[in-house]
Amino acid sequence: MAKKPKAWIHVGMPGAGDVIEPALAHHHGALVELGVASIAQTPAESFRAAVEMTRSHKDWGLKRSDVEGQWVRLVRRAQKSRSDLVFSQSLLANATPEQVALLIDALAGHQLHVVVTTGIDDEADTVARWTSAVRKPERLHVLETDGLDGQQVWKAFGKLIGFGTSSLRLDEVPHATPVFESLPDALRELERLARRNASLEVRLEELDRKRRKLKRKLGEVA
Structure with a gap:
């Protein structure tokens, strides 16, 4: 009997584990060569998918149509690599049981693993x-991050999933800002800004899509 591919979902608390999401997106090409496919290839993609799954589009000033079908599209694209899958988004930490069930439905045929990184909020409810x-x-894996910096968390996460991180540097990753867990208010502000940036990226992508569509129409008229 063929062995099922694995699907790893990271739903960490705000904190040092925040580096995982942008690192997976930035290094998605190299990760595929290591046998792991990042479901999202940009932070905007992972943000849009998490917003869809948690039905929180209105909270972010988005329309339902901005995120509709995002998760299934990303999963199907990643499955083409025939590798193990991995996804990270802290918004999923607050997903309801019904939302969790809907999310994992798209991962049928995979052996599901969930990774929760600890942080400034209590993880008991999420676990x-x-x-x-x-x-x-x-x-269900709980990765303790107390006393670890971003690089150490990234290395521990890679070891758990099954890939080395020595060539997947964090200093090359946009938004992988070092986190200081002794400043919880600052951490929450950093998370808020990161989510806002992701929301803006989604809107910019939509505007660019509409611009290209209008350009094509004008070309047809000409």
Whole structure:
């Protein structure tokens, strides 16, 4: 019987684990060569997918149509690599059981693993909600980040998933800002700004799509 590919979902608390999402997106090409496909290839993609799954588009000033079908499209694209899949987005930490079930439905045929990184918020509720998503308790992994910097967290995450990070440098990754866990207010502000930037990226992509569509129409008229 063929072994199922794995799907790793990271739903960490705000904190040192925040570096994982942009690092996965930035290094997606290199990761595929290592046998792991990042479901999202940009932070805007992961943000849009998480907003769709948590039905929080209005909270971010987006329309439902801005995010509709994003998660399934990303999963299907990543599946073409025939590699293990990995996805990271802290917004999923607050997903309801119903939203969790909807998200993992697109990952049928994969052995699901969930990784929760600790941070400035208590992770107990998140662990409880996501435990039901995995068939076996050993597939729910809690990665303690207390005392670790971003590079150390990234290395530990890679070791858990099964890839080395020595050639996947964090200093090359946009938005992988060092986190100081002794300043929880600053961390929350950093997270807020990161999410706002991702929201703006989504809007810019939509405006660019409309601009290209209008250009094509004008070309047809000419």
